[in-house]
Each structure stands twice: as structure tokens, then as C-alpha cells.
Amino acid sequence: MAPRLFAESGADLELVGIQKRFPGFTAIEELSLTIPAGSFFALLGPSGCGKTTTLRLVAGLEEATAGRILIGGRDVTTTKPFQRPVNTVFQSYALFPHMSIIDNVSFGLRRRRIPDAFGKAHEALRLVELDHLAARKPSQLSGGQQQRVALARAIVNRPALLLLDEPLGALDLKLRRQMQLELKSIxxxxxxxxxxxxxxxxxxxxxxxxVAVMNKGRIEQLGPPDALYDLPRTAFVANFLGQSNLFTGPVVATTADSISVDIEGHRIVVPKARAQRHSGEVTIGVRPEKLSIHLAEPATVAGGNLLGPGRIVDVSFGGVSTQYLLAIPGLGTVVVFVQNLGAGPLLAEGAEAWVSWKVEHGFGLEDEPLPTSRFPSDADTASIAVQKKRAILSELEEA
Structure with a gap:
């Protein structure tokens, strides 16, 4: 591994029983977590879940209603923002437009009379591969370059903790993906x-x-990204972190290793190790890319689950894969992703089809089941959109 350009290392962050209440609502119910020093930690969630409020609390821009914030073991709960070993990179970049890039990056160091401010600024710019543009103004740079300047300006202060507030939101898709890899590398x-x-x-x-997935001021689930995606514990995580097909039914049989759930007459097997609940009404799920789609009913295979027949109600080509919406009587709409290995979609709209998947790819949620026979998923929303589209086209034809 290459030697680090900055001698200072990161510090761990600990939130202990954090609550934040505003007049009329509670932004954070109760939050406790520890972020190890030197790690890249993500707070993921929809608007209003409390993630940005959490970041502002850590930065000292908001005061916690209850709880403690520790950085490197030091309690900074009541410490002023400028006294915390923290820097923030915002979505807006917040660069000084009248200053050159090198002046922007060295600004904080020069104000604090840090020795060799320009040398340290050049070092930070070399890290983000922009030192050759040090004499330019922000308006002469692209969005991605401005974001890297903002990152260099934050890093040059050698904070123990760097806060990133939706830093790539203003970039286009291709540049955003490029910057994701660059940020991780840096x-x-x-x-x-x-x-x-x-x-x-x-x-x-x-x-x-x-990754910590937040919902309504609480952390729903925390862990490595692949573990959260492969084994979500709640319906919210299953549908926010990617897409999932979710079904609800009673457990009708158990073995030492698995449970069998009746889904409208279909017996679906889930490994016990991948199910949070093993009796009563449970909600089970499977990711769309784990499904195989068949034009004819396949033979029953040990270690596999099968649903169908149904009708393809929508086909959406997405480049790498094609999304199929399969309407199965009594079950609703199932979403399937099929990798595009050949030319064009495999199935046409209106075709009859079945779906199957390996038992080990299913999972069971800890949620109390909804009173309906099936948990709603993103596929339901997509199906409704398809129906509305068809209704509009029908009305236009009649007119």
C-alpha cells in the first residue's frame, strides 16, 4: 500500500443516545452508533429520515436534545463547530468565485497562519489530481473538478472526521459514478x-x-453493503436498498433448516438462517435479479421455488438488463431482471411465463405482516403506472 500523504489519521465517532426534537416533530428518535477510525461510513435514507440532521449534529451546526457525541474519545456535544476536528463537503461546493483554486484550498490555512499553507494546498490538489489547474478560477472548472477542489479544501485541514453531505448530487450520472470511485480511493x-x-x-x-439505513429518525439496519442487500431484515430496507418481491403467508411446515410458507396455494421454502421469523404469518422476499423466467412450466427441482403461470404486462429495456413485470393471479405483480446476453428482450408483452429461484436466495423479514395477503413492493407501483398508461392510451384511441 502506498504511504499516506497526510500523517494524521482519522478518529472514531461515537453517538450515544442522540435525540433531536424540533417544535412539532422529532427528527431523531434515539440514535446510537460507533464509526471506527479510518472507515468510510454511509448514512442512507429518504428525505426527512434524519440523516442530514445527524450530520449537522456531528458538525456542531445543531444542538442535540439528548445524548452525547464523541470524536476520538473526546466529548464534543457542547463544543463549538470551529473547535471540532471536523470538516464538511457540501453538495453546493461553496467555493469563493473570485479566488484562484490554490487560494481557495489554502484559505483556511492562511487564516490560521499555518506554516507553508500554499505547499500544503498544492499537496492536497495533487491528491485530487488538480494541481495543474491551481491558477484557474472555479468558473473555469467542470462540476466534477469543482467537487474535487472542495474535497481538497476540506482534506488540507487534516480533520479527524470528514462529513460529506450529498456531495455528488449535482453531478450527471457518468461523472457521479466516476467520482464515487475517486472518493473511495482518496x-x-x-x-x-x-x-x-x-x-x-x-x-x-x-x-x-x-451502511446504516435510516427511517423516521432511527437506524433500521446497519452493516456491510453486500450483507444489507443480500439479507434485509425489514420491508423498508428490502425496498429502499434496491428492489424486492415480497409476499406474506402462513408458515405451514418446518424442518431443521427451513420453513415453508403458503403463498396463495404456492409453497415457498426459505432457509431458517435467512428468516427472522419462523412461525405464524411471515413476509418473505427475493430480489428481482435472482429470478429465472420460463416460457413453459419447468419441472420441479429440489432446492428451488416456483411461481406461475402469469402474464408479462410490461417489458422495459435497461441496457445491461431487461425488466419484466409478471402479473400472477392471486399474487399481484412480480418484477424480474434478466441480463441482456443476446439481442433484444427474451419475452414479449402478453406472453405466459413462470418464475423460479433457488431456495438459498430467499429471505424472511422481521416485520409484523400487513393485513393484506401480500406486502406491496416497487413492482406494485410500476404495475399501477402501466395500467394508468394503458387507460390513457385507450381514452385517446376512443376520442
């Missing part, structure tokens, strides 16, 4: 602790060592 090189706030699932999974 974090590994400088060894600082990164706390990244985002609503973008791909962004969190691409960069973070650990």
Missing part, C-alpha cells in the same frame, strides 16, 4: 474517517465500508 489514501450522507443507494453501496 479516503483509503488519506486514512481519514468519512461520514457520508446520501439518499442514493448505489452511491452508498459503491463507496462505504458500512
Amino acid at each position: 479516503q483509503e489514501e488519506v486514512g481519514l474517517t468519512f461520514l457520508h450522507v446520501t439518499h442514493d443507494q448505489e452511491e452508498a453501496m459503491t463507496m462505504a465500508d458500512t
Whole structure:
């Protein structure tokens, strides 16, 4: 591993029983977590879940209603923002437009009369591969370059903790993906602790060592990205971190290793080790890319689950894969992703089809089941959109 360009290492961050109440609502119910020093940690969740409030509390821009904030073991709960070993990179970049890039990056060091401010600024710019543009103004740079300047300006202060508040939200898709890889590479090189706030699932999974999925002021689930995706514990995590097909039914049989759930007459097997509940009404799920689609009913295979027949109600080509919506009587709509290995979609709209998947790819949730026979998923929303589209086209034809 290459030697770090910055001698200082990151510090761990600990939140203990944090609560934040505003007049009329509670932004954070109770939050406790520990972020190890030198890690890349992501707070992921929808708007209003409390993730940005959490970041502002850590930065000292908001005061906690209850609880403690410790950075490197030091309690900073009541410490002023400028006294905390923290820097923040915002979505807006917040660069000084009248200053050159080198002046922007060295600004904080010069104000604090840090020796060799320009030398340290050049070092930070070399880290983000922009030292050759040091004499330019921000308006002469692209969005991605401005974001890297903002990152250099934050890193040059050698904070123990770097806060990233939706830092890539203003970039286009291709540049955003490029910057995701660059950010991760820079974090590994400088060894600082990164706390990244985002609503973008791909962004969190691409960069973070650990992801905490937030919902309504609480952490629903925390862990490595692949573990959260492969084995979500709640319906919220299953549908926010990617897409899932979720079904609810009673457990009708158990073995030492698995449970069998009746889904409208279909017996679906789930490994016990991958199910949070083993009796009563349970909700089970499977990711769309784990499904195989068949034009004819396949033979029953040990270690597999089968649903169908149904009708293809929508086909959406997405480049790498094609999304199929399969309407199965009594079950609703199942979403299937099929990798595009050949030319064009495999199935046409209106075709009859079955879906199957390996038992080990299913999972069971800890949620109390909804009173309906099936948990709603993203596929339901997509199906409704398809129906509305067809209704509109029908009305236009009649007119």
C-alpha cells in the first residue's frame, strides 16, 4: 500500500443516545452508533429520515436534545463547530468565485497562519489530481473538478472526521459514478474517517465500508453493503436498498433448516438462517435479479421455488438488463431482471411465463405482516403506472 500523504489519521465517532426534537416533530428518535477510525461510513435514507440532521449534529451546526457525541474519545456535544476536528463537503461546493483554486484550498490555512499553507494546498490538489489547474478560477472548472477542489479544501485541514453531505448530487450520472470511485480511493489514501450522507443507494453501496439505513429518525439496519442487500431484515430496507418481491403467508411446515410458507396455494421454502421469523404469518422476499423466467412450466427441482403461470404486462429495456413485470393471479405483480446476453428482450408483452429461484436466495423479514395477503413492493407501483398508461392510451384511441 502506498504511504499516506497526510500523517494524521482519522478518529472514531461515537453517538450515544442522540435525540433531536424540533417544535412539532422529532427528527431523531434515539440514535446510537460507533464509526471506527479510518472507515468510510454511509448514512442512507429518504428525505426527512434524519440523516442530514445527524450530520449537522456531528458538525456542531445543531444542538442535540439528548445524548452525547464523541470524536476520538473526546466529548464534543457542547463544543463549538470551529473547535471540532471536523470538516464538511457540501453538495453546493461553496467555493469563493473570485479566488484562484490554490487560494481557495489554502484559505483556511492562511487564516490560521499555518506554516507553508500554499505547499500544503498544492499537496492536497495533487491528491485530487488538480494541481495543474491551481491558477484557474472555479468558473473555469467542470462540476466534477469543482467537487474535487472542495474535497481538497476540506482534506488540507487534516480533520479527524470528514462529513460529506450529498456531495455528488449535482453531478450527471457518468461523472457521479466516476467520482464515487475517486472518493473511495482518496479516503483509503488519506486514512481519514468519512461520514457520508446520501439518499442514493448505489452511491452508498459503491463507496462505504458500512451502511446504516435510516427511517423516521432511527437506524433500521446497519452493516456491510453486500450483507444489507443480500439479507434485509425489514420491508423498508428490502425496498429502499434496491428492489424486492415480497409476499406474506402462513408458515405451514418446518424442518431443521427451513420453513415453508403458503403463498396463495404456492409453497415457498426459505432457509431458517435467512428468516427472522419462523412461525405464524411471515413476509418473505427475493430480489428481482435472482429470478429465472420460463416460457413453459419447468419441472420441479429440489432446492428451488416456483411461481406461475402469469402474464408479462410490461417489458422495459435497461441496457445491461431487461425488466419484466409478471402479473400472477392471486399474487399481484412480480418484477424480474434478466441480463441482456443476446439481442433484444427474451419475452414479449402478453406472453405466459413462470418464475423460479433457488431456495438459498430467499429471505424472511422481521416485520409484523400487513393485513393484506401480500406486502406491496416497487413492482406494485410500476404495475399501477402501466395500467394508468394503458387507460390513457385507450381514452385517446376512443376520442
